Amino acid sequence: MTDRPEGRARRLSEALAYFFDHVEDIRRQLAEEESRAAVDALLLAVRDDGDVDAAVRRLNARMRAERDALGLYGRTRATGAQLTGIGGTGRGPAVYLCPHRRCLRHHWADDTADASPTCDQDGAPLRLKRL
Numbered sequence: 001m002t003d004r005p006e007g008r009a010r011r012l013s014e015a016l017a018y019f020f021d022h023v024e025d026i027r028r029q030l031a032e033e034e035s036r037a038a039v040d041a042l043l044l045a046v047r048d049d050g051d052v053d054a055a056v057r058r059l060n061a062r063m064r065a066e067r068d069a070l071g072l073y074g075r076t077r078a079t080g081a082q083l084t085g086i087g088g089t090g091r092g093p094a095v096y097l098c099p100h101r102r103c104l105r106h107h108w109a110d111d112t113a114d115a116s117p118t119c120d121q122d123g124a125p126l127r128l129k130r131l
């Protein structure tokens, strides 16, 4: 049952939603270089259309290898995270990412009230990507 494709997609979508909401907390709580590298690898995978699923699983494993018993997947289950954009519409959440693929700046789309977020390096508007 849990392995239905839509179930997997939903799990991944929820894990990503949690990740982008808490990325700085997650990074702060990770002690090992390899774990923080997994955070950056996931940001890169999302930004560069890489293997996001594998990057989420890698980070989840690193979180659990450190003292986080829940990991990324367990945390979304535990909180029953329901974020805007996930659910009835069938569309994933959206996040703003660097248009040049240079910096790792990102901005959760729901957080942006007025101005569009911009690149750290040249101030160009970030591009909106639906996950």
Ligand SMILES: [Zn+2]
Pocket (backbone or CB within 6 Å): 098, 099, 100, 101, 102, 103, 104, 105, 119, 120, 121, 122
């Ligand atoms: Zn940038």
